[in-house]
Amino acid sequence: MLSEKDTICAISTAQGMGAIAVIRLSGDQSIAICERIFRPAKTGKKLAEQKANTIHFGSITDGDKDIDEVLVSIFKTPHSFTGEDIIEIACHGAPYIQQQILQLITRNGARLATAGEFTQRAFINGKMDLSQAEAVADLIASRSEAARRVALQQMRGGFSSELINLRMQLLNFISLIELELDFSEEDVEFANRNELTKLVAEIESVLKKLVNSFSLGNAIKNGIPVAIVGHTNAGKSTLLNTLLQEERAIVSDIHGTTRDVIEDTINIEGISFRFIDTAGIRATQDEIENLGIERTYAKISKATIILLMLDVNDPDNKIHDAITDVKKRMDEHQQLIVVINKTDLANEGVQERFQKSSFKELSGTDAIVPISAKQQLNIDALTAALLKTVNLSAIDNDEVIVTNVRHYEALQKSHEAIQRVVDGLQSGITGDFLAQDIREVLHFLGEITGQINTDEVLGNIFKNFCIGK
Template sequence: MIDLNNTIVAVSTAQGAGAIAVVRLTGPESILICDRVFNAAKKGKRLTNQAANTIHFGSLMDNGKELDEVLVSIFKAPNSFTGENTVEVSCHGAPYIQQKVLELFIKNGAVMAAPGEFTQRAFLNGKMDLSQAEAVADLIASKSEAARRVALQQMKGGFSNELMRLRERLLNFISLIELELDFSEEDVEFADRQQLIDLINEIEQLLSKLLHSFSLGNAIKNGIPVAIVGHTNAGKSTLLNTILQEERAIVSDIHGTTRDVIEDTINIEGISFRFIDTAGIRKTTDTIENLGINRTFSKIESASIVVLMLDINDPDEKIHEAIAEVKDKMNADQKLIVAINKIDLLPPEEVEKRFNKTKFQDLSGTDTIISISAQKQTGIDQLSAELIKIINLKAVDNDEVIVTNARHYEALQRSHSSILRVVDGLQKGISGDFLAQDIREVLVFLGEITGGEIQTDEVLGNIFKNFCIGK
């Protein structure tokens, strides 16, 4: 359990050597503790007498000896990140100096911060709700422009504001319904049932939209999985190496070279794509290769996008079988890109003839077909463009609320189930007390997202334990 009476300290910059490191203190005695060991360049200056949001140059002293020249930034409650008195000390970035500065503050009354304790204090002090606090961790961990934008939008309260509006409208109606219960003997209805039906239907649609956004949000946060599949020697490993611009996978004319799954991530126009090179699909008696082929089918099922590599010289029957076999493993939410490879081996007119025949005979209107040469790097830009097009970043560009957190998704699922019970109850004309109970459940589950309904330190500790120390 966090003791808000303690003053905590931690290094807030990344581990390792650097030009500058920042050591942060927060808590009721943070300014006083720093004042004990700070010798200002301007004689007689005391940090405890200085105004908020000011920076001061001087030295840290340890038993009368100068430890380092530093800059000290002062922030006073409640106008700080944590809502408490906070000091940030910018010292030189040698790991030894960082350690000695930490030890100095601990000797003078500070205690070492737990992972995420600064952000947890910000939550406990009402500076942000829980979904915003979790967005801080997502922002720190973001590996792409899209992930950064989504996390920043949530940290600024975009998701919280959406939920707040829902809760307020539900609270108004549940208040009217519960007022009806007080006048049950008079058979009075204060809550217009048609307005309630309209509101509940609107909320159900919004919850469905938020739930649906999780597939995009989770992909943006963790990287969109793209499975590269196809027959042996179709050029899958060559494509992976071309995309990554390094020899990540072994390329050979020998069939069945790739027997296991090879994964790597690359950023394309601000989106992280996790490319998965898989074992070639074919009938074989090799036990190890069959294990790899089974993993290929598993990766097809788990990928957001499947790139099916086909050799332009393959006969029609082989192409038909490959497309049918891969589509059989895919679901309606997955997208298929068929890449006809090795176009460098045929004259351009033959490529066009063959490509168009395959395109019109074998693909549905929802699929994409492109011609490439993985070895000559022809058509790779078109492949990248198709990947970006499939992701459809309009929601990100429009700053729409996108759910990225699995905990939020689970709470929304429970909220949605409760809303559906309200819809069913309204259709069946059940009494107000049962309606009120289901609406209260919706409010509780939505409150779990922002932290309003989370009471135990165990739950909070589990949420913040994966934060970095110093944040």
């Protein structure tokens, strides 16, 4: 049976061979266990007598056998990551050495840590709340500058502090409302309804903004999906290869070459874009090609950005039909960028083509970018148009952006509950019904930060961590 009082250990660096590796211990016996296997280079104080936040050079030994020369770092409770005594052993990175030291530690009284157990102990010991703990995993898994910045901001408590502030304000009011219920026979009113109405309106606005931020946060975390669609031979695969700077997709003058979906991710100025090259749209009797076209339409519905590739020399009716077909499949949250390709082969001025009736279906938010994918002309304008679709100001200003699905679902439920409070105040419902809805808001906000938690929730969160963190 695993216990929170056990001293735990794990390799905290990535698996495999490297210059160095770090083995971490946490728990009451961390320093004592390390003393049994560590011989300092200079005789002097025992590790237990050394100051916190100090590093000591010496050897890890198994009896008379030297295993490796190491650096031992000491962190003492409560000023450590987990809030417990922590020892970190920096050894040489050979997997054999790592395993020898780890086995030696476990033989001397520690047990192997489970996934995320170090961070879980930090949460249990009050070093961070649950949303900050989850941000640790997001920071480790971040694949772009934007994802790193958002995760770091959450790990430092930006998201938590906003939720805790909302929760505290509501707690004050629900205390007064419940006090009213205790004096229901006297018909007194402790909670000023005008002040409560103003507060609830502010909280509803903040929750709505947080819920809406998830579309951006999810895209930053997982990469913004961009579907490249259009007729056959418009240059979709050539564009994908140009953006990726490699021959990822087969390019041919034969119509219908791309029959399946090809995906890859690139990083543009700190933002990950997940490009999806799709089968060209056309009428065909080829059963396999039709399956690819069906997948193209499916990808349109799931993409955040649609790149509609058009041949600059296509007739107006073909351009009109392509724009109309794609626009009717998009919803209000999707962005359209019309890419006019093969401008190096244009029969007339590209700008003159933009003024023609073919483009009247486009709205003010749609972008038109002329390029030559083959000659790599004006690709920088296309990347600028892609970046413009992302709310970079929210990232640059360190605004709170929700990236976690669990947080998003809890915020949605909180918003639904606060909306009921708004409606209840307008209709003048009694204090007991108001109190019930406010309790629901408090409950769901508390679930995010871990002020209200269950073992099942904790288990699901920390099982996805890497071992050693």
